[in-house]
Amino acid sequence: MKKNDLVTFQSGFEKARAVQAMFDGIAQRYDLMNRVMTGGQDVRWRRIAIEHAQLPAGGKLLDIACGTGDLAFEALKRSPGLVVGGDFSYEMIKLGAAKANGHDNIIFLSADGLNLPFRDGGFDAVTTGFSMRNVADIDQFLREMVRVVAPGGRVVILELTPLKTPVISSLFRFYFHRIVPLAGWLLTGDRKAYTYLPQSVDVFITAQELKEKMQRTGLIDVGYRTFSFGTVALHWGTVA
Numbered sequence: 001m002k003k004n005d006l007v008t009f010q011s012g013f014e015k016a017r018a019v020q021a022m023f024d025g026i027a028q029r030y031d032l033m034n035r036v037m038t039g040g041q042d043v044r045w046r047r048i049a050i051e052h053a054q055l056p057a058g059g060k061l062l063d064i065a066c067g068t069g070d071l072a073f074e075a076l077k078r079s080p081g082l083v084v085g086g087d088f089s090y091e092m093i094k095l096g097a098a099k100a101n102g103h104d105n106i107i108f109l110s111a112d113g114l115n116l117p118f119r120d121g122g123f124d125a126v127t128t129g130f131s132m133r134n135v136a137d138i139d140q141f142l143r144e145m146v147r148v149v150a151p152g153g154r155v156v157i158l159e160l161t162p163l164k165t166p167v168i169s170s171l172f173r174f175y176f177h178r179i180v181p182l183a184g185w186l187l188t189g190d191r192k193a194y195t196y197l198p199q200s201v202d203v204f205i206t207a208q209e210l211k212e213k214m215q216r217t218g219l220i221d222v223g224y225r226t227f228s229f230g231t232v233a234l235h236w237g238t239v240a
Contacts, residue, residue: 016112019134020088022193023067027091029188031068036187037180038228042070045227045234049127049158050074052236059124062086062148064113065131069096071158072106075127084123086111114140121150129158132210133200142217149239155219161207161226161233168229176201207233 026033034042049071055061058081063072066085075083085108087093093108100106111117113128114137126145135141145155163169176198184194205213207224210233214222219237226233 015134015136016088022190022196023087023089024091026184026188026190026193027068027089027095030092030095031070033184033187033194034070036183041228045158045232046071046074046129049129049156049234050078052234053078053125053127053154053156055080055125055154060084060122062116062118062123062126064111064116064126064128064145065134066096066108067092067129069099069106069108071127071129072096072108073099076103076106080105082107084109084118086113086116088112113144116144116148118148120147123148123153124150125154125156127156127158130160132157132159133204138205138210138213139217142213146217146219146239151239153239155214155237155239157210157214157235159210159233159235160201160204160231161210162201162204163230164206165230172229172231173198173202207235210235 053061055075055078057079060082061075061080062084063075064086066072066087069085072083072085083106085093085096085106088110090110093110096108100108113135126149132138132141149155163172180198181191181194185191207226211222211224214235214237218240220240222235222237224233224235
């Protein structure tokens, strides 16, 4: 692996370890950096994502690769029976648990998205936000999300997506490759982590390709919409 390039990996295990260490290192300023990078729009995107989860009153929701729990806390506003936030970054879930401040309806725990420690069909919905680019095996991640959702439940994915429109793509790349790493360095002290971010988007699959992968896992009624000139995509599908 190149010293400053977290996109080039030798194995899935190497990628998992590198990404885990990266997120542990930026956890303390993760929420702040998200707000700065998106101009606060990430709050709205998460609200819409939870709306698409269609969580019933008293239902159970899993937010996998939850970070500090922004999606999970948004789900709390829907009167759930239980919200579980799972992540393999210890520093992230530690901050999420601190933000929960003893709330009875939400728990945070260590969990690997490629091998979820939950029974089949145990949740009414599963969400994930800005995590797909970071997993070593997208197909396995999707299969595990589908496995733990009961029939009729929703799988919802919020993610950055590569652009194909020349003019907007050029502007977005300038912002993401030049401004974001600088802001990341100033706010978190970690320029490398926010250099990885735009690199990971460049090599990620398109929104249409992700939709097709979701369909191949057996999800039905799969759809997506984009935000911010097509730089962010929200996908959803129903477990058959």
